[in-house]
Amino acid sequence: MSAPLWRALVVEDEPAMRDIITFALETQDFDTVTAGTAEAAWAVIAEQQVDLVVLDVMLPGMSGIELCRRITSTRPVPVILLTALGETSQRIAGLEAGASDYVTKPFHPRELALRAAGLVRRSPVRDGALAQSGPVSLDLRAATAYVRGKRVDLTPHEYRLLAALVTHPDEDLPFRQLLLLGWGEAQLLGGRELLKTAVYRLRLKLESVDPAARGCIASVRGVGYRYSVPATDGPDGPATNGAGDEAH
Template identity: 90%
Template sequence: MSAPVWRALVVEDEPAMRDIITFALETQDFETVTAGTAETAWSIVSEQQVDLVVLDVMLPGMSGIELCRRITSTKAVPVILLTALGETSQRIAGLEAGASDYVTKPFHPRELALRAAGLVRRSPLREGAVAQSGPVTLDLRSATAYVRGKRADLTPHEYRLLAALVTHPDEDLPFRQLLLLGWGDAQPLGGRELLKTAVYRLRLKLEAVDPAARGCITSVRGVGYRYSAGPGSDDG
């Protein structure tokens, strides 16, 4: 077997199925990392670089659909959903959440592996996709942020908040959505005050790198926060 070319995250709560998928992917030049829950998978995606996520829809706790939505809203990573045969609603929901493809159970492991390899080969995301708006540029694969070419030293929470805002420019993102994307919990300990403090520190860090970032993140009273490419006023 040749050395791994790509890295795939397999999210499946059934150990036997997880082993089948990982073995099949490894025959197609994938190195694999696994998770049995969406929460564990979210931690991996947030902290490590992966080229593909193979994601079972039916997971304990957070659903695969919700995890797919989180991943695709903050990372340039293709997602293949595994759905039960005949569950059309799940497939539609997954595609709406940003999935690149889906495979229905039961499936042939080799077919899944070949489709996974083909998807990564064709995907422009493996070229090192970036998101850029105004002075801020995000390297979505390495989870790093730059202000006019100079790197900002952000915590994982701060990066995820910035990624959510920059990839939805000129949109009012509600508190709940930002908490969910930043901490994986819509009601973490500290709630809105936790978010407010994180945004305050994020603003300071961006402006310290380059004053051009001043005013890009503004608060929307009673709603949440907004990112704009140009400077704007802020009310706290």
């Protein structure tokens, strides 16, 4: 077997079914990680990068529908739901929660695996069209920003500034570098004040979608700015990570 190309998270509480799904995915070049509950799956997603989630709707504790909603609102990861035959309401609820596809039980393992591979091949994350860090994702082709899947209207300068920060997470980006990336000129007259105003507006726009997202952009005294992903406390979602006042 060739080296795995993708990683899939299989969320299924029945061990025998979990083994069947895992084996089927591995025939299509997936590496797999498994979880028996939604809470355990959320912990995996918080710690690992996955390319696909195969998710049973009927789980103990948090439902598969609720987990699907949380995944798709925070990460651009395709989700395949496994639903019982004839449960139309579950399929509709899953699609409304952001699922990319659904497969009804009983199903043919090869069909599931082929659908999974097709979804990942078409994913914008896999073809380099999407950059994502924490709650913010960027469509690099369309120069469009999203917070938890919701589009944020930005000016060209704001988008380029956000793109510079998101694609360099946890790095202290100097004022001059941000001015060069955002406005094409590192020695711009009044540049620091211009940058400060742009960051202020950018934070407000991110906060309008998700209050915690504003805290992603922090001031670095005497240096510039840093983008950091808010800490995740578990299935209840991201913790608030406030940013300090501007320091120049």
